[in-house]
Amino acid sequence: MTEQRAVVRAHANIALAKYWGKADIARNLPAVPSLSLTLENMRTTTEVSFSSELTADELELGGAPQGGKPLARAAKLLGEVRALAGIRTFARVRSHNDFPTASGLASSASGFAALALAAVHALDLSLPIERVSALARAASASAARSLFGGYVELGASAESAARVAPPEHWPLRMLVAVTSEAAKDTGSTDGMQHTALTSPYYPAWVADAPRLFAEVKAAVLAKDFERLAPAAEQSALAMHASMLAASPALVYFRPATLAVIEAVRAARKRGVAACFTIDAGPHVKVLVEPQHVAALKQTLEGVEGVLRVLESAPGPDAALLREFPR
Numbered sequence: 001m002t003e004q005r006a007v008v009r010a011h012a013n014i015a016l017a018k019y020w021g022k023a024d025i026a027r028n029l030p031a032v033p034s035l036s037l038t039l040e041n042m043r044t045t046t047e048v049s050f051s052s053e054l055t056a057d058e059l060e061l062g063g064a065p066q067g068g069k070p071l072a073r074a075a076k077l078l079g080e081v082r083a084l085a086g087i088r089t090f091a092r093v094r095s096h097n098d099f100p101t102a103s104g105l106a107s108s109a110s111g112f113a114a115l116a117l118a119a120v121h122a123l124d125l126s127l128p129i130e131r132v133s134a135l136a137r138a139a140s141a142s143a144a145r146s147l148f149g150g151y152v153e154l155g156a157s158a159e160s161a162a163r164v165a166p167p168e169h170w171p172l173r174m175l176v177a178v179t180s181e182a183a184k185d186t187g188s189t190d191g192m193q194h195t196a197l198t199s200p201y202y203p204a205w206v207a208d209a210p211r212l213f214a215e216v217k218a219a220v221l222a223k224d225f226e227r228l229a230p231a232a233e234q235s236a237l238a239m240h241a242s243m244l245a246a247s248p249a250l251v252y253f254r255p256a257t258l259a260v261i262e263a264v265r266a267a268r269k270r271g272v273a274a275c276f277t278i279d280a281g282p283h284v285k286v287l288v289e290p291q292h293v294a295a296l297k298q299t300l301e302g303v304e305g306v307l308r309v310l311e312s313a314p315g316p317d318a319a320l321l322r323e324f325p326r
Contacts, residue, residue, distance in 0.1 A: 004089075005049040006121035010114035010318035012042035012099065012107065013145045013152060014174060014285045016232045016277060017216040018239040021192050021206055023157045028138050031196075032209035035153045035164060035216050036145045037287070039174055040315035044107065046095040046114035047324040048078075048122045054090035061095050074115060077139045081119040084127075091119065094324060099310065108188070112139040113146035117318050129317075133160035149316040151220050156210065167314035170223045173293045175286040176310040177300045179256040188280045191243065191250050199246040205238055212238070225289060229268070229275035232287065236277040243280075252281050256305025260284040263303050267296055 013036040021031035057075040059066040066074075078091050093115065097107050116136040120127055129147055137144035137160060144161040145152040151164040186194070196202050212235040219228035243250035257278065264276045264286055273289040274296055288296050293311065300309045 003049055003051045004122045004124070005047065006118045007045065007047045007321040007324050008114045008118040008121065008318055009043055009045045009321050010110045010117065010146045011038045011040065011149070011315035012044070012110040013038045013142065013315075014176075014277065015142070015145075015279065016220070016228070016235070016287070017213040018209070018235045018277075018279075019141060019154065020209075020239045020242065020280075021196055021202065022141075025193070028141055029157045029159075030141045030154060031156060031206050033153065033156045033158075033213040034142075034145070035151065035213055035220065036142070037151055037172070037174060038146060038149045038167070038315040039312040040167075041310065041312035042097075042099045042110065042176075042315075044095060044097050044110035044114045045321065045325055046093065046111070046118050048091050048093050048115065048118040050087070050089045050091045050119075050122055052089055054092060057090045058092045059095070060093065062097065073112075073139055077112065077115055077135060078119055080135055080138065081116070081123060081125070085123040085125055087123070091122070096325070108140040109142035109146045112136045112143035113318050115139070116143070117147065117320075121320060130160040130162075137161070147318050150314050153213075153217065164217060164220060167316060170220060171290060171313060172225075173288050173290055174312045175288060175293070175297055175300060176312070177256070177260045177284045177286065177303065177306045178308050178310060179254050179260075179282045179284070179305055181307065184252065184281050186250060186280075191280055195243050195246045195250060199242045201242040201245040205242040208238060209235070225273045225275075228287075229273075232275050232277050236279075240278065250280075252278070254282040254305060256303060257282050257284055259303045259305060260286070260300060263299055264296075267292075267299060272296055 015036040017035040019034035023031040133144045150167040154161040215231035
């Protein structure tokens with residue numbers, strides 16, 4: 001038996017300027033520009049082993065064998081890497097997230113970033129990181145950003161992501177108020193297509209998103225929290241407005257989602273430098289300056305419906321590991 005293997009760890013990213021919608025569905029190109037923060041403490045670890053003994057690709061996520069759509073998406077990415085290497089050997093994939101999967105916490109971003117990089121390294125391909133980012137983007141657009149640490153952008157219709165600033169540029173903290181451990185009813189890809197087809201607000205979202213992206217990027221580069229907060233919050237709420245106007249409406253919020261928003265607004269009135277963002281899920285991510293983390297975390301843990309609060313600093317680039325963790 002011949003086997004080629006690699007293990008990679010990638011980190012989830014949370015968009016501060018949101019991505020929602022596709023310019024090209026077949027190529028999975030984003031309709032709007034986005035800017036994200038990669039998170040140190042939300043990790044996916046993936047092992048890819050190409051083996052001549054396999055008769056099909058296999059996927060294990062969190063110890064459970066996967067079939068259907070998850071396996072098909074992984075196999076498609078693996079097929080693209082196989083084509084680059086000029087081989088037909090199938091692969092066995094083992095992947096583990098240390099945070100809830102498919103619930104709006106960007107597990108597909110870190111997952112496909114780790115899968116792309118691990119497959120490329122397993123086959124000893126010498127590809128620039130931008131090419132690996134493009135491979136990940138074809139599977140999940142947000143995954144393009146998880147190849148990079150710190151603050152990262154993905155332009156409208158862009159093939160790959162690019163770093164805006166390294167993690168140490170602005171060492172803010174992200175608090176994630178987890179309001180559910182369950183997978184969401186409507187995945188992001190289906191939700192985007194539904195919004196584009198049925199929401200009268202979708203064209204307005206696509207038209208205004210570049211302005212919000214530019215404002216978020218300028219604020220990040222200037223390390224200007226007072227400028228960042230309103231732009232990031234408007235980006236999230238405008239995205240959700242387009243979903244809420246779809247037919248039928250896409251409602252990812254839970255009562256706890258709104259309660260956390262109100263808690264963040266109240267904290268800001270008390271002088272706490274904090275702002276919220278919400279992806280396609282019920283959780284609320286709160287960006288906060290380091291000196292306010294302990295007090296705000298305690299506040300969020302006391303909000304009814306919040307199960308737990310994760311804390312993270314800006315995270316690093318995706319990277320190779322020696323072994324898959326036991």
